[in-house]
Amino acid sequence: MTTPVARGPSAPDRAARDRPAVPRAVAIVLSLVAGAGAFMLFLQFGASDGLDFIDVLRSVLILISTWWLAWGAVQGLLGLTTHAAPPLRKLDGPLTERCVVIVPVYNEDPVTTFSRIAAMDESLQATGQGHLFHFAILSDSRNDAIAARERLWFLRLIEDRKAEGRMFYRRRTDNKGKKAGNVEDFIMKSGGAYDLALILDADSLMEGATIVEMARRMQAEPDIGLLQTLPVVTRAETRFGRAMQFSAAFHSPVFARGLAMMQGRTGPFWGHNAIVRVRAFAESCGLPELRGKPPFGGHIMSHDYVEAALLARAGWRVRLDDDLGGSFEEGPENLVDHAKRDRRWCQGNLQHVRLLNAPGLKPWSRFVFFQGIMAYISPLFWIGFMLASIAAPFYAPPPDYFPEPYWPFPIFPQAETSKAIGLAIGVFGLLILPKFAVALHAAMSGRAKQFGGALRAFASMMAELLFSSLAAPVLLAYQTRSVFQVFMGRDGGWPTNNRGDARLSVGEAFAASHWIVSTGLLGLAITWYLAPGLVVWMLPVLVPMMLAPVIISWSSRPARSGLFATPTDLNEAPVMSRQREILGVWESEMIAMKDVSILLEATRASA
């Protein structure tokens, strides 16, 4: 089980978090050196048969791509140099600030969502501080049948938890501003009743002790506007879900620590499992609609990044406390659901182009926007590089074996293939080196025990590496399509998260990915025709694309092996066990509760 607060070395590690200049400089310099090294190597390789425009273009594309990979790698390696540690300042005296736990819902299954609220409330009451916490369920559900079930199960929740006057429910008549608008509506109408607000997602689950500790930290340090936890992905059942869950549990804490070292007072907000100071949020985070229409105009989609930037702009501190355990969420269970969520995030991040120049933002906040944009457009640089490489033979000048006048013997161009191979190894190293470093660190520090031991953790990491290598071209294809859709002005809307059965047949997977298969086949044919020498280099990208339906379908099936064990699998948190029990009871009573008849009644009424 993850304890609410990490133990161990604190003062030096924690104090270092407040001095981000050195880690930032290290990350910038190292990543730029890696990018420049790749640029020089490729330029020499390209110049071996005479330097031309296409060589320079490819070298620049390699520079950008390598810099971006190195930036991520350095973040991970920086994270290995420190430990998760609680803050130096602690609250002396009792917690007095009043907190509301906000649960925005949007066409979710209320039985599951409200069982989480019941479990969290039980966990909070067990701390003895439960009287300071209220729950507000903020429904934006557009489906009347689901809304009717929400009301039914809200009454059940109130009854079970004896929570009259502590738990509230309201449904908006419109969805203005989507999730950000939903929270804003609450703050404007009821925010004055609370000092703090814990913002959750419908699939969030948190230990009561963690919530109380967050509130205590907020009270102890009045300059903090927002405190973000590092949510752990749980309850994945499919091969895809479990691989992602393992990766998030094993690698993310280290990368998050690296991030925490660089961000200083300008930390992240990921939209949920974070606590805000209501007054600070109200004063600083009223989001305007951007000029123009979606996808670049209209309401701000990835509002969380913007709210973090606005809090920092107003002088509030935004902090990631990665030492806090007991914070959970659930993730997509198959590749298609992942791609759907990513489409939304893509549009939200690209929309931040409009905000790069927003007045008064901290430089780091602007850089965070830039990072978010780069995360989505970076595949374009790789694709550009591949296309330029296919075209390169047509631009290469014919070889000149007699460059020296009056010299009767031919001079053969120096073979520079070793430089290209070295560069490929270097790029691959940037991708896998941080993961191996994290595995080594986990084995040496004993953290691997939480993942079933060093051997099992290493096997899981290798399996995840293999799977993510196979899935990466498919994911990148979806990502690239999303980027093009946004650039072409197509709004992705606000689709409901699929939290139901994740299994996809090969036929369903083909329907969702036939264009990836076609693109892969076309790519292979073109490469074969124009640059047959490159076919071998392109296969690691093109084969997974051609096999996309198989990869998607296979990975959406339940995982049965012992791989990908995470700490929450091996030692479930009490709040998770309790939620499972409550959900079991509620589901068994659905007929007695007339849940189905309510659903039918509502469906008939709305028809």
Place this chain on the structure above:
Amino acid sequence: MMTNIADMTAVEIETRVRDLGTLPQAPLVMPKQVLEAAEPLSIRRGLRAILAALHLGSASRQEM
């Protein structure tokens, strides 16, 4: 109580939820923030700003 809930019609449930679940009234002002610069970001303006920072831009005309 569970039986009571089960016996209620959808309308009765809605009324009861309104009675029990209404949020406290405690309004707060949430002013809209300024996020868009008066002049939108453009590559030309960005380059001009970089040149100016490096003292490479053309000097602004001065009255003689």
